[in-house]
Amino acid sequence: METRAVRVLDVTGLGLYLPHIVQAARILRYRVDNASGRCTREIAAGLRVVDRGPATPRP
Structure with a gap:
């Protein structure tokens, strides 16, 4: 069985030192192995940055 929660x-x-960040996300993933009953938890984080337009290659 697996459950996920996203915030x-x-x-x-908010006055953060990272001025281009507009959103932060946290994803929690809980898994229970049905055979052993063992429960594991995994946490991932993500940041969304303001779009500055298309990037151009550097020479």
Whole structure:
């Protein structure tokens, strides 16, 4: 069995040192092995950055 929980936070205007970050996300994933009953937890984090337009290659 597997369960996931996602939390997203708008971080604009919080005074963070990362000025281009607009959203932060945390994903929690819980898994239970049906055979052994063992429970594992995995946490992932993500950041969303303001789009600055298409990138151009450097020479």
